[in-house]
Amino acid sequence: MANFTRDDEEQLIARSQHGDINAFNQLVLLYQQITYNFVLRMVGDQDVAADLTQDTFIAAFRGISSFHQGSSFRAWLLRIASNVVYDYWRRVQRRPAESLDQLTDEEEPRGGSLLSTLAATGPEENPEERLLNQELQELIQRGLQELPPDQRIAVVLCDVEGLSYEEIAEGTQSAMGTVRSRIARGRARLRAYLAQHRELLPRQYRLSNE
Amino acid sequence: MAQNQNGHLPIEQLSALLDKQLSAQEVAQAEAHLRDCQQCQGMLNDLSQTVALLHALPQPVVPRSFVLSPEMLRATTPSQEPAKPVTIQLEERRQSRRTPKGSLARRSVLPRTMQVMCTLVALLGFIFLLSAIPSIPRASSTTSSASNGSTTAAPATSTMAPNHVGVKPATQSEGTRSVKNSTATHQSSSTSSPATAPATMQWPGFLDPFTPGGRVIDGLILLVLALLGLVIASRWRRGVRAI
Numbered sequence: 001m002a003n004f005t006r007d008d009e010e011q012l013i014a015r016s017q018h019g020d021i022n023a024f025n026q027l028v029l030l031y032q033q034i035t036y037n038f039v040l041r042m043v044g045d046q047d048v049a050a051d052l053t054q055d056t057f058i059a060a061f062r063g064i065s066s067f068h069q070g071s072s073f074r075a076w077l078l079r080i081a082s083n084v085v086y087d088y089w090r091r092v093q094r095r096p097a098e099s100l101d102q103l104t105d106e107e108e109p110r111g112g113s114l115l116s117t118l119a120a121t122g123p124e125e126n127p128e129e130r131l132l133n134q135e136l137q138e139l140i141q142r143g144l145q146e147l148p149p150d151q152r153i154a155v156v157l158c159d160v161e162g163l164s165y166e167e168i169a170e171g172t173q174s175a176m177g178t179v180r181s182r183i184a185r186g187r188a189r190l191r192a193y194l195a196q197h198r199e200l201l202p203r204q205y206r207l208s209n210e
Numbered sequence: 211m212a213q214n215q216n217g218h219l220p221i222e223q224l225s226a227l228l229d230k231q232l233s234a235q236e237v238a239q240a241e242a243h244l245r246d247c248q249q250c251q252g253m254l255n256d257l258s259q260t261v262a263l264l265h266a267l268p269q270p271v272v273p274r275s276f277v278l279s280p281e282m283l284r285a286t287t288p289s290q291e292p293a294k295p296v297t298i299q300l301e302e303r304r305q306s307r308r309t310p311k312g313s314l315a316r317r318s319v320l321p322r323t324m325q326v327m328c329t330l331v332a333l334l335g336f337i338f339l340l341s342a343i344p345s346i347p348r349a350s351s352t353t354s355s356a357s358n359g360s361t362t363a364a365p366a367t368s369t370m371a372p373n374h375v376g377v378k379p380a381t382q383s384e385g386t387r388s389v390k391n392s393t394a395t396h397q398s399s400s401t402s403s404p405a406t407a408p409a410t411m412q413w414p415g416f417l418d419p420f421t422p423g424g425r426v427i428d429g430l431i432l433l434v435l436a437l438l439g440l441v442i443a444s445r446w447r448r449g450v451r452a453i
Contacts, residue, residue: 025277032276033269040270050273057276058283140263158229159264165231184225191260 013073016064024061027073032057034074034161035081041156042085044145052088056081075163075171082153082172089149143193151186158183219243224254228261321446328439335432342425 009030015023035056040049060080067076144152153172157163163171169179219240226232227240244250418424 021278021280021283028277029275033272036272036276037269041267046270046273054276054282057278061278061283136263137267140267155264159261160267165229180226180231181222183229184220184222187225187257187260188221190264191256194260194263195256 009073010069013064013067013069016061017067021061024057024064028057031074031077035077038078038156038161039081039085041141041144041160042082042152043088044141048088052081052084056084059084072167072170075167078157078161078163079171079173085153086149139194139197140190143190143197146193147186147189151182151189154179154182155186155190159187218247218253219250221253221257224250224257227254228258321443324443324446325440328436328443330436331432331439332436335429335434335436338419338425338429338432340429342422342429 009027012023012027016027032053036049036053039052039056040046043049043052056077060077063080067073144156147155150172154168157168157171158165165176165179165183168174168183169176172179174182223232223236223240227237232240244254416424416427419428
């Protein structure tokens, strides 16, 4: 995407809006990584994610005339992806588990830094530069699966895809306050999940006795 | 300052602080609180670790190119398009397990119907037997009342009861007066045969339902047939359930 300027992208979108499938396919190549990543974090299954990603692009091409130039194409695309994912959940009638529902924010233990050793062993170490091992990745994915759909979408868009609050609000068609609250509650739940399962974490990530 | 009822910073405040979504004033207030509050410091740290973990998730490798082909667009609506993912397959398997169950349920209706019919036949045989009893000895009040009880119960249990079963309790309950209604000329009035039964019909001697002995044999035959039918039906049902 680095070689692409916003003008290029707008041109491609404009050509796509006139039915140019080749132009749209260039957008596909630009955004397929982001879209697939998002969908995979939402559904947690690679085959399903691949199919839903394809559906997202088909739906996006069909609906591209509704895209308004000047707004975020990424947010628009991820909104379509969210809808495709919601449709999928409805189809398989497999709503995300609500097992953590009883854990409201207020009830969560606030004592100490439960996850202090989870992501980094020292403050000087940047966790983003370290590849998480497979076990920890799976644990995080399972934690995401536990989140209610709205919170999961908000957290994944914010913390995995790196969208701004404004883009998330645009993409999910919600108010900023709602976005802020969903992100916060989603993060808090995920934190509680990880803390509950810290015994499953690799040794170097385990919590010290506090 | 926006603190929750425990006097701590709400999670939302801490989360927004991480994303620099608080106003300068809110940041100053939050930082002032955080300086003195271990708990909120811990929670802020946990939230930031959680975010760091999410950031650290590696980008998955895209399994294939999602470039569109004209064929894809010609295909049906995208919502119907998605190929069978694992979970859908599971769902289908669950459903396919359900569908034969549905047809099994339909199939198990037959043996059940057979059981009902056999029960009715057995009841009929029983009635025949009982009806013969009073005429062998002289009818005692206890046996006749017992037979009354069982026969009046019979029509209530089934709507498919043959005609004469329905007729019988009426004639029996009227006791000896039923002779008047009956075309039967037999002595045993309390067990008079149905009006519909043609008196002229030819019966082999030992099966003649109009003699007490014949009724005993008829009743026994019916009972045996019914029991046989019940055994077959229950085996059938068990067989169906075992599939």
